[in-house]
Amino acid sequence: MPEPLLKVNMLDAYYGDFQALFGVSVDIAAGEVVAIIGANGAGKSTLLKSIAGLMAARPEAILFDNEPIGGLPAFAVAARGIALVPEGRGLFPSLSVEENLEIGGQLRRPGPWTIARVYELFPVLAERRHAASTSLSGGQQQMVAIGRALMANPRLLLCDEISLGLAPIVVRDIYACLPAILAEGTSLVIVEQDIVQALKVAQRVYCLQEGRVALAGAAAGLTREAITSAYFGI
Amino acid sequence: MIDWINVIIQGVLVGGLYAMFAAGLSLIFGIMRLVNIAHGDLIVLAAYLALVVTQTLGLNPLWSLAIVVPAMALLGYALQWFVLNRTLGDDLLPPLLVTFGLSVIIQNGLQELFSADPQKLQAGTIEIASVQLVEGIWIGLLPLIQFALAVAIIGGLQIIFYRTALGRAFRATADNPAVAQLMGLDNRHVFALAMALSLAVVAVAGVLLAVRANFDPTIGPARLIFGFEAVIIGGLGSLWGTLIGGVVLGVAQAVGAHLDPGWQILAGHLVFLGLLAVRPQGLFPKVRE
Numbered sequence: 001m002p003e004p005l006l007k008v009n010m011l012d013a014y015y016g017d018f019q020a021l022f023g024v025s026v027d028i029a030a031g032e033v034v035a036i037i038g039a040n041g042a043g044k045s046t047l048l049k050s051i052a053g054l055m056a057a058r059p060e061a062i063l064f065d066n067e068p069i070g071g072l073p074a075f076a077v078a079a080r081g082i083a084l085v086p087e088g089r090g091l092f093p094s095l096s097v098e099e100n101l102e103i104g105g106q107l108r109r110p111g112p113w114t115i116a117r118v119y120e121l122f123p124v125l126a127e128r129r130h131a132a133s134t135s136l137s138g139g140q141q142q143m144v145a146i147g148r149a150l151m152a153n154p155r156l157l158l159c160d161e162i163s164l165g166l167a168p169i170v171v172r173d174i175y176a177c178l179p180a181i182l183a184e185g186t187s188l189v190i191v192e193q194d195i196v197q198a199l200k201v202a203q204r205v206y207c208l209q210e211g212r213v214a215l216a217g218a219a220a221g222l223t224r225e226a227i228t229s230a231y232f233g234i
Numbered sequence: 235m236i237d238w239i240n241v242i243i244q245g246v247l248v249g250g251l252y253a254m255f256a257a258g259l260s261l262i263f264g265i266m267r268l269v270n271i272a273h274g275d276l277i278v279l280a281a282y283l284a285l286v287v288t289q290t291l292g293l294n295p296l297w298s299l300a301i302v303v304p305a306m307a308l309l310g311y312a313l314q315w316f317v318l319n320r321t322l323g324d325d326l327l328p329p330l331l332v333t334f335g336l337s338v339i340i341q342n343g344l345q346e347l348f349s350a351d352p353q354k355l356q357a358g359t360i361e362i363a364s365v366q367l368v369e370g371i372w373i374g375l376l377p378l379i380q381f382a383l384a385v386a387i388i389g390g391l392q393i394i395f396y397r398t399a400l401g402r403a404f405r406a407t408a409d410n411p412a413v414a415q416l417m418g419l420d421n422r423h424v425f426a427l428a429m430a431l432s433l434a435v436v437a438v439a440g441v442l443l444a445v446r447a448n449f450d451p452t453i454g455p456a457r458l459i460f461g462f463e464a465v466i467i468g469g470l471g472s473l474w475g476t477l478i479g480g481v482v483l484g485v486a487q488a489v490g491a492h493l494d495p496g497w498q499i500l501a502g503h504l505v506f507l508g509l510l511a512v513r514p515q516g517l518f519p520k521v522r523e
Binding site: 053054078084086 | 399402403405406408409410412413414415416417418419420
């Protein structure tokens with residue numbers, strides 16, 4: 001296996017005295033799609049927040065391109081090319097749709113994604129470009145959140161529960177945009193509770209259970225029983 | 235009749251100064267939820283800085299703005315970076331206490347350096363120049379410049395806030411500091427830039443205040459109150475509202491003073507309290523979810 005783009009090595013994470021992650025190790029290769037699944041509170045979002053620099057971590061616990069980035073502030077991690085689509089979307093209500101996209105690209109990292117290309121990917125956003133971001137439907141808001149992350153031209157895109165609270169048909173639309181994103185060579189980490197959706201797009205899967213990796217493997221090779229057992233711990 | 239029109243015009247023009255007190259205050263509160271108790275004292279500090287600059291360089295106070303404005307902006311950046319950023323968090327109390335302490339330090343420091351004697355900046359003949367608006371109504375050139383500067387500053391802030399990348403960063407950081415960091419924005423730097431901008435406005439207000447009237451190290455807190463009142467009357471988060479708030483306060487004080495010289499400040503406070511009772515959200519509240 002080639003040197004991974006991102007290597008999470010024995011990562012611990014804490015909220016005050018509460019330990020949320022226990023020695024989690026995850027590898028993501030360049031161009032790969034990895035799904036992270038698990039029940040509520042398993043530590044999926046904590047893992048993504050740690051990678052993005054929103055949680056404290058040992059420097060060596062997270063290697064990006066072989067450089068330690070654990071515990072770097074989020075703005076420094078973003079500058080290296082990791083973008084997070086946060087859970088609940090986290091759009092800026094005071095900014096219009098277009099301003100949300102512009103601020104996503106304000107680091108001016110060179111790459112294929114521009115406002116025009118995001119509008120090509122999500123044509124409905126072009127029509128609503130001057131609307132307040134919170135006046136959009138849930139699915140459209142999710143598109144803004146994804147487009148905003150793409151504007152940073154990330155090498156690694158982290159998506160936290162992008163199907164949460166959306167109708168199945170809208171989820172299908174959102175997932176339909178992933179091939180276009182992957183075609184640019186971006187690596188992708190998808191955190192999902194919707195296992196079927198996650199297994200469909202991912203090459204490899206990690207299942208977290210109470211802050212530990214309970215199961216890891218190629219998406220195609222995992223049996224339903226193995227996932228169920230790792231998911232629920234029975 | 236002419237008499238009353240004169241009084242109201244004077245009030246409107248002073249209102250521009252109050253709007254300048256208020257704009258910096260509301261900027262800081264809007265972006266980082268920091269109530270800067272030392273705001274008034276920083277205005278007085280800018281006035282003393284202008285005093286030193288005019289006396290050493292022999293400049294007209296209005297030209298001293300070229301030095302005082304950047305100096306105060308630099309001070310604001312440093313103050314935020316080294317002191318106030320450490321106080322920000324979920325709790326509103328630490329920044330309140332630290333800026334209160336800062337207020338005490340500035341007042342006593344100025345008293346130590348410059349004594350409690352009242353000072354005034356001399357702007358020369360421009361102070362007594364005036365223009366005739368219509369028959370019988372004369373407007374002082376200096377108050378007019380002061381008001382024009384206030385409108386220009388509020389308009390400039392409005393453009394910075396809604397038309398520039400800096401303003402976008404301000405609004406995004408105010409909305410959600412954690413997600414703003416994901417966009418590559420360093421909150422500490424954004425907050426420091428906001429304080430620099432706030433103190434640049436403070437510098438203009440301080441110099442104009444010092445040209446207009448006598449000042450001494452203790453008058454800061456009253457300017458803070460006027461600023462607060464203008465912000466609340468105008469409606470939190472609205473820059474043009476702040477200008478209107480300053481004008482309402484200025485007119486109330488001018489009318490009060492005209493009825494009885496002792497009623498000037500009281501009239502302003504009463505109008506403020508009255509408005510707070512009937513319209514607590516202010517005249518032009520900014521709707522936010």
